[in-house]
Amino acid sequence: MEPFDIDWIDRFEGLKRLPPDIRADLTQGSQILSAPAGTQIFAPGQSADNLLLLLEGSVRVQQKSDTGREVFLYRVHAGESCVLTTACMLSFEDYAADGIAETDVRAVAIPRKTFDALVARSAVFRTFVFTAYSRRITDLFTLIDDIVFQRMDVRLATRLLELADETGTVVATHAILASELGTAREVISRTLAEFQRRGWIEQSRGKLSLIGRAGLERMVRLA
Amino acid sequence: MEPFDIDWIDRFEGLKRLPPDIRADLTQGSQILSAPAGTQIFAPGQSADNLLLLLEGSVRVQQKSDTGREVFLYRVHAGESCVLTTACMLSFEDYAADGIAETDVRAVAIPRKTFDALVARSAVFRTFVFTAYSRRITDLFTLIDDIVFQRMDVRLATRLLELADETGTVVATHAILASELGTAREVISRTLAEFQRRGWIEQSRGKLSLIGRAGLERMVRLA
DNA sequence: GCGCCTTTGGTGACCAAGTCACCGAGGCTT
DNA sequence: AAGCCTCGGTGACTTGGTCACCAAAGGCGC
Incomplete structure (x- = not known):
């Protein structure tokens, strides 16, 4: 097993430039989780208390329609964060989508408290989070464009x-x-x-x- | 003309509970803009330097397809913020959508510097921003669901x-x-x-x- | 008012895609 | 072997998107 818990931070492009003290806080204030393929990572109605950064595997994010059918929204790959849970975490709004592990996954879970503290303290972390958001939103734009045209x-x-x-x-x-x-x-x-x-x-x-x-x-x- | 510049902050549900010192910084560090109907508020390729909070009017956000056609994405109403520009502001990524004033509009423009400082300093402001994001994302989910089903x-x-x-x-x-x-x-x-x-x-x-x-x-x- | 142009809306023919109902083949269980 | 379930194939039909074109409505200059 690789030493994920040592320097996983460098696996995330946007976090490489975190200063040492922040890195320490992040490592301390988070933990690493594993889940087998098929696990429901998050679901509607289930309030998220962690921001997830995916280390290994992939997560399929989909929306369940009222009619029972499902729309695939996007896939989270290793090295990406699942910002959907962030939104939920800080805004306390329920989201309508659910996430399912497509493979066995390993992820870093950053609890709300740590997340909020890091956003306040580190400009690098802020940029990381907002970049992830903006990427998801533009991905969704592209998806809509594709579907329509x-x-x-x-x-x-x-x-x-x-x-x-x-x-x-x-x-x-x-x-x-x-x-x-x-x-x-x-x-x-x-x-x-x-x-x-x-x-x-x-x-x-x-x-x-x-x-x-x-x-x-x-x-x-x-x- | 109403005194927008005095207490516009209370027009935004999520900002009402900002403490007085932060309110002062926000008022100081931002300015109020007006634009006539039809103005291009933001556009692809044009890097955004301000987060816009809409005071009056509405802005239509749409995606221009390569084929020249357009998809309507969402509408920003008075009392809402245009988070798309936020994404762009901090991540420096180009977005693919453009925004057009449907009516005459008045908006508060928060420059990048002020925005970043406020996100760092105020938990209330953070929640406001993330709530706006999460609302847009779930709106987009709903839109996709509608289009498909x-x-x-x-x-x-x-x-x-x-x-x-x-x-x-x-x-x-x-x-x-x-x-x-x-x-x-x-x-x-x-x-x-x-x-x-x-x-x-x-x-x-x-x-x-x-x-x-x-x-x-x-x-x-x-x- | 009179022509002229632009915008708006209407139509028929056709194609792409989604829906429905049903069937048959492959593979698994017992 | 019998039964069952998953997977994929198919025809008929509906909905939606595209194309080409036309006609009516309104604006404008004169």
Whole structure:
């Protein structure tokens, strides 16, 4: 096991320049948590008492609609913070989204008290927090833009390229891809069938391989 | 003219409990601006040096797509702050949205320096800022949910009820309504024609009147 | 008032996407 | 082997977005 508890601070770009005394406070005033894949990291109605900085793994943030369906909002990767909980932490408002660990995760939990003290004391920490916010907001803007103006086939191609590992394999059912893009499974099935027809992918149950990345990339580029 | 410069602080719910010394600093370290309807309040690429707190009027925040079309994101009303500029202010990231004064506006401009000092010094101010952020983010979540799952007729009915004045009049062209909802003008025309057929509205050039609010409200409620 | 132009709104044809209902294949359990 | 559940495929239909075009309404100069 790597020594996360020693210098995890340097894993966060925006925190590298924290002065030594603040670093000490941060290390002291926070703790490291682990959770297995599938854990509900946060949920509506459950007031958050910690800001989470993700060390390992990824967290899927989604919104549950009243109608029972779900919209994928964004994914928090290692090295990023889950600012949604910050919002909740200080404003005491309930949020409408929930977060689920997609993999086993390790994260630093900064309790409200420590967070507030650091925001007051350190300009570097403030910038870190506001940068994280601004990035999320602009991500959401981009998402909205995509949803409204982008064709589904282009969005699916983009997502496949993102999700593929080095070997070009994407492990996901059509239903999962549909929920990532906020569309219906049938639409994914039809679009993937078309990609296959064009020789860009090969499908098997629960996964697919990109065998013609170039085609997908061209579709994305020309969008 | 009302004495905005004296006690505008009390117009903001979250700031009412600022202690006197902080209030003084805030008043000293900020200034009041006015702008006529149509002014571009902020724009992509233009780095923001002020946090704006809106005293009078409303600002429309929208995202310009690469394809030239626009998506309406949200509206900032009097008594609210435009946190998007905050994000930009501290993180130095460019944002992708622009803001346009829909009416003549008056706003308090808090320069970066004052803003940063206040965030450091005052817990009340911190809460105010984070609450504003969290509200915007949850608003965006709701917007995404609406776009993905809600039918256009329901969304249009909702918007008409919001935009109507006391007499039930909505002053807006079909094109404006279309851009508010991120759809095409033709769709608005068709939907409004249907509302008219049902006796819910009456149309004339550039405006319409709700003559059957109950019908619209029922549609929204049952959505 | 009269022409001229711009803005606004209406329409039909077509395409993309979401919905509904249903089915069949693959894999797992017992 | 039988039963079951998950996954994916399909056709018919509705909704929404796009395109091309037109007509009516209002503003403006003269």
